[in-house]
Amino acid sequence: xxxxxxxxxxxxxxxxxxxxxxxxxxxxxxxxxxxxxxxxxxxxxxxxxxxxxxxxxxxxxxxxxxxxxxxxxxxxxxxxxxxxxxxxxxxxxxxxxxxxxxxxxxxxxxxxxxxxxxxxxxxxxxxxxxxxxxxxxxxxxxxxxxxxxxxxxxxxxxxxxxxxxxxxxxxxxxxxxxxxxxxxxxxxxxxxxxxxxxxxxxxxxxxxxxxxxxxxxxxxxxxxxxxxxxxxxxxxxxxxxxxxxxxxxxxxxxxxxxxxxxxxxxxxxxxxxxxxxxxxxxxxxxxxxxxxxxxxxxxxxxxxxxxxxxxxxxxxxxxxxxxxxxxxxxxxxxxxxxxxxxxxxxxxxxxxxxxxxxxxxxxxxxxxxxxxxxxxxxxxxxxxxxxxxxxxxxxxxxxxxxxxxxxxxxxxxxxxxxxxxxxxxxxxxxxxxxxxxxxxxxxxxxxxxxxxxxxxxxxxxxxxxxxxxxxxxxxxxxxxxxxxxxxxxxxxxxxxxxxxxxxxxxxxxxxxxxxxxxxxxxxxxxxxxxxxxxxxxxxxxxxxxxxxxxxxxxxxxxxxxxxxxxxxxxxxxxxxxxxxxxxxxxxxxxxxxxxxxxxxxxxxxxxxxxxxxxxxxxxxxxxxxxxxxxxxxxxxxxxxxxxxxxxxxxxxxxxxxxxxxxxxxxxxxxxxxxxxxxxxxxxxxxxxxxxxxxxxxxxxxxxxxxxxxxxxxxxxxxxxxxxxxxxxxxxxxxxxxxxxxxxxxxxxxxxxxxxxxxxxxxxxxxxxxxxxxxxxxxxxxxxxxxxxxxxxxxxxxxxxxxxxxxxxxxxxxxxxxxxxxxxxxxxxxxxxxxxxxxxxxxxxxxx
Amino acid sequence: xxxxxxxxxxxxxxxxxxxxxxxxxxxxxxxxxxxxxxxxxxxxxxxxxxxxxxxxxxxxxxxxxxxxxxxxxxxxxxxxxxxxxxxxxxxxxxxxxxxxxxxxxxxxxxxxxxxx
Numbered sequence: 015x016x017x018x019x020x021x022x023x024x025x026x027x028x029x030x031x032x033x034x035x036x037x038x039x040x041x042x043x044x045x046x047x048x049x050x051x052x053x054x055x056x057x058x059x060x061x062x063x064x065x066x067x068x069x070x071x072x073x074x075x076x077x078x079x080x081x082x083x084x085x086x087x088x089x090x091x092x093x094x095x096x097x098x099x100x101x102x103x104x105x106x107x108x109x110x111x112x113x114x115x116x117x118x119x120x121x122x123x124x125x126x127x128x129x130x131x132x133x134x135x136x137x138x139x140x141x142x143x144x145x146x147x148x149x150x151x152x153x154x155x156x157x158x159x160x161x162x163x164x165x166x167x168x169x170x171x172x173x174x175x176x177x178x179x180x181x182x183x184x185x186x187x188x189x190x191x192x193x194x195x196x197x198x199x200x201x202x203x204x205x206x207x208x209x210x211x212x213x214x215x216x217x218x219x220x221x222x223x224x225x226x227x228x229x230x231x232x233x234x235x236x237x238x239x240x241x242x243x244x245x246x247x248x249x250x251x252x253x254x255x256x257x258x259x260x261x262x263x264x265x266x267x268x269x270x271x272x273x274x275x276x277x278x279x280x281x282x283x284x285x286x287x288x289x290x291x292x293x294x295x296x297x298x299x300x301x302x303x304x305x306x307x308x309x310x311x312x313x314x315x316x317x318x319x320x321x322x323x324x325x326x327x328x329x330x331x332x333x334x335x336x337x338x339x340x341x342x343x344x345x346x347x348x349x350x351x352x353x354x355x356x357x358x359x360x361x362x363x364x365x366x367x368x369x370x371x372x373x374x375x376x377x378x379x380x381x382x383x384x385x386x387x388x389x390x391x392x393x394x395x396x397x398x399x400x401x402x403x404x405x406x407x408x409x410x411x412x413x414x415x416x417x418x419x420x421x422x423x424x425x426x427x428x429x430x431x432x433x434x435x436x437x438x439x440x441x442x443x444x445x446x447x448x449x450x451x452x453x454x455x456x457x458x459x460x461x462x463x464x465x466x467x468x469x470x471x472x473x474x475x476x477x478x479x480x481x482x483x484x485x486x487x488x489x490x491x492x493x494x495x496x497x498x499x500x501x502x503x504x505x506x507x508x509x510x511x512x513x514x515x516x517x518x519x520x521x522x523x524x525x526x527x528x529x530x531x532x533x534x535x536x537x538x539x540x541x542x543x544x545x546x547x548x549x550x551x552x553x554x555x556x557x558x559x560x561x562x563x564x565x566x567x568x569x570x571x572x573x574x575x576x577x578x579x580x581x582x583x584x585x586x587x588x589x590x591x592x593x594x595x596x597x598x599x600x601x602x603x604x605x606x607x608x609x610x611x612x613x614x615x616x617x618x619x620x621x622x623x624x625x626x627x628x629x630x631x632x633x634x635x636x637x638x639x640x641x642x643x644x645x646x647x648x649x650x651x652x653x654x655x656x657x658x659x660x661x662x663x664x665x666x667x668x669x670x671x672x673x674x675x676x677x678x679x680x681x682x683x684x685x686x687x688x689x690x691x692x693x694x695x696x697x698x699x700x701x702x703x704x705x706x707x708x709x710x711x712x713x714x715x716x717x718x719x720x721x722x723x724x725x726x727x728x729x730x731x732x733x734x735x736x737x738x739x740x741x742x743x744x745x746x747x748x749x750x751x752x753x754x755x756x757x758x759x760x761x762x763x764x765x766x767x768x769x770x771x772x773x774x775x776x777x778x779x780x781x782x783x784x785x786x787x788x789x790x791x792x793x794x795x796x797x798x799x800x801x802x803x804x805x806x807x808x809x810x811x812x813x814x815x816x817x818x819x820x821x822x823x824x825x826x827x828x829x830x831x832x833x834x835x836x837x838x839x840x841x842x843x844x845x846x847x848x849x850x851x852x853x854x855x856x857x858x859x860x861x
Numbered sequence: 862x863x864x865x866x867x868x869x870x871x872x873x874x875x876x877x878x879x880x881x882x883x884x885x886x887x888x889x890x891x892x893x894x895x896x897x898x899x900x901x902x903x904x905x906x907x908x909x910x911x912x913x914x915x916x917x918x919x920x921x922x923x924x925x926x927x928x929x930x931x932x933x934x935x936x937x938x939x940x941x942x943x944x945x946x947x948x949x950x951x952x953x954x955x956x957x958x959x960x961x962x963x964x965x966x967x968x969x970x971x972x973x974x975x976x977x
Binding site: 026030033034037038040041042044061062064065066068069070072073076 | 888889890893905906907908909910912913915916917940941
């Protein structure tokens with residue numbers, strides 16, 4: 015019992031404990047002896063515990079208050095140093111919290127579905143789906159999936175011909191909602207006998223029906239969905255506000271199974287208790303068994319992964335990378351602050367030894383230092399909170415969360431706990447060494463020693479550690495920045511400068527008739543071309559990089575069918591498309607307006623397509639039979655157009671074969687006008703928007719903006735990573751340099767006497783400074799070598815996380831080392847400038 | 862306003878400690894027992910509150926440590942004794958005056974208690 019009471023006494027702050035613990039223990043013994051046993055002992059313990067819980071907080075507050083006031087007085091004496099420490103740690107804590115809020119939202123918070131851990135995305139794989147019966151039979155017989163569902167989503171027109179909305183629509187198999195375990199707020203979801211019915215989102219319910227219960231049974235039209243492009247759908251249910259899966263869907267439609275529709279995507283729920291390893295093996299066997307039903311592109315490897323991972327997509331790896339970087343920054347900041355605190359503690363040697371002589375114990379002094387560190391961490395965490403809020407809002411702009419329930423926020427128990435944990439951990443990290451050194455000062459001062467050689471070594475080790483971490487961060491950042499920059503500057507087969515774009519959708523409008531569609535496009539193009547600043551105008555059904563859908567299929571070249579599983583994309587365009595978008599027609603020519611109007615059987619192919627059969631230069635004049643059976647003559651070969659940038663799509667496909675046909679029936683896909691203008695394209699956006707709307711006000715016109723704006727948005731994420739990494743790397747470098755500078759200038763102050771003697775003995779200041787640079791650089795080089803070793807060993811991880819990032823790159827390592835040595839040498843040289851102005855006589859007299 | 866006035870009102874624990882020490886030097890445990898006796902067991906100070914109060918009173922200069930051992934045959938060398946300072950006496954007096962005033966005010970308002 016006494017042992018337990020001693021433990022309780024240990025929880026009191028040091029000063030109080032040292033003063034009264036013995037007396038309290040003494041009393042406890044007396045009272046225990048009086049109480050003897052039974053109920054009085056229980057009563058005694060109850061009173062003691064009550065006393066403990068009331069007095070402990072008071073004593074803690076008193077002592078922390080006293081130590082904090084002391085710390086604040088010390089800080090006020092060195093505002094610059096304190097300011098630097100708070101900023102360094104604040105940015106580090108903020109960056110960690112900000113990145114963690116994203117990781118938490120995407121990877122740790124569970125999806126808003128029933129038992130989300132068992133949900134799987136089936137990538138590049140389609141189960142049998144020619145009919146409902148075929149699909150149902152497959153899913154019922156699956157030995158690894160309890161259930162599976164199909165969906166196909168895209169942007170379509172909904173509403174009435176006079177008032178058309180562009181919205182994200184998803185056609186789903188009937189069990190889609192039950193698989194996810196999601197229930198509607200009113201009405202019901204699809205049942206097996208349902209046909210031509212729809213479930214709408216909460217937002218659409220509010221917007222079109224003002225949240226009225228009478229919405230059930232009303233009809234809504236969705237245009238352009240095959241095979242019945244304008245069938246009215248009966249609304250049977252409304253989903254809750256936080257449900258918009260997939261991709262901000264506003265309307266879910268009952269399924270239409272058509273033979274050969276490869277637009278479906280599949281999700282499933284694992285059999286209970288099967289585990290991912292077993293399920294993946296069973297999935298692989300299933301894929302092998304169903305080979306004929308594989309999707310049309312042979313290089314797409316079927317995969318089964320947790321739905322949460324699929325939704326997180328590229329953001330997952332990038333977030334993990336940024337998390338790693340943020341942790342490195344925190345470690346560097348901690349090493350820096352540890353050094354700073356060590357130097358400060360050494361400076362306060364006199365004060366501490368006086369306090370020690372006055373009876374302050376080692377534990378008391380350590381508590382004082384740790385309180386100071388904790389206080390520093392708390393103040394920094396305050397700044398970190400601001401940094402974290404800013405970082406989180408930036409991340410939400412750059413990469414919005416895929417589901418409403420995954421919104422990035424720091425107002426989350428896990429994120430806030432993480433932040434507090436990081437702050438406390440960092441305080442311990444940078445407070446531990448100074449606290450231990452206090453113990454040593456305590457001992458050594460008693461023996462009359464001053465500066466310790468061992469603490470100098472500790473400081474050198476801390477500098478080396480900072481350099482090590484900085485090199486790891488620097489090389490990783492350079493590698494990723496190179497990869498991103500390469501991706502950004504790659505030749506995509508078109509140029510964004512000087513191009514304005516604007517999209518239209520004719521489905522369901524009065525123009526939605528075979529002849530009228532082309533006529534509408536010609537009319538728009540005619541108006542656009544007549545604008546004074548417009549040099550050229552054309553249109554495409556799929557805009558490179560920015561289209562989510564494709565059309566294509568197997569084909570034949572001069573009557574020879576394409577290889578098994580090999581398909582080509584088909585992209586309908588108008589005349590002058592490549593001239594307008596700065597594309598390259600390598601051989602032959604583009605279509606003419608007359609060819610588009612007369613539906614001439616002509617075709618353009620890209621280099622990849624041509625190379626599959628012959629030299630691209632010889633392709634013109636050959637005949638190609640398209641997926642629809644039409645035979646067309648090749649009139650030109652163009653450079654590959656990059657439709658799927660690596661950082662934009664989760665599926666990176668290198669240069670697929672592409673064919674371009676005259677757009678005979680335009681306006682049904684992501685139809686977009688492209689307009690090449692003179693001068694600043696931003697200035698022409700309004701005029702082009704007006705021209706587009708002037709032809710027919712009933713046609714929804716959207717996305718009128720410069721191509722550059724579209725590209726900027728598409729590449730916002732990689733650009734953000736690039737900027738973030740560049741910032742982190744620079745920040746780490748700055749911290750390391752300040753660390754080196756502080757250590758060297760502190761050493762100069764400490765060893766003024768020694769320097770004075772050396773100068774008196776005939777050494778020149780320059781020689782002394784060179785010596786210090788040499789010593790400092792030795793530390794830096796040791797740290798850099800450690801950094802290279804770490805970078806090389808973790809490089810593989812980096813290569814795996816970020817596509818295109820080099821895991822091992824000698825040139826980067828060497829350059830980074832040379833760079834850090836140069837800036838370190840400069841920093842040391844500046845730090846030792848005092849030596850040049852030293853007055854030897856003064857120093858020796860003072861000593 | 863005298864320095865003593867700045868320190869009142871006192872908490873019951875502090876006032877009772879001052880009262881006990883007014884009669885002579887005591888160690889912590891003796892203070893505690895006496896206070897319990899004095900209040901018929903109504904105020905039983907736990908060790909945390911007792912030494913917390915002593916600590917605060919030492920800081921404020923109301924009491925000080927004493928080297929004298931007033932009760933040699935009961936004394937334990939390891940125990941620390943406390944003594945009231947002159948500031949402590951002033952404060953205790955000021956607190957008593959305050960309480961008296963309060964009591965009179967209550968009497969004027971509600972009348973005197975019969976068994977007072």
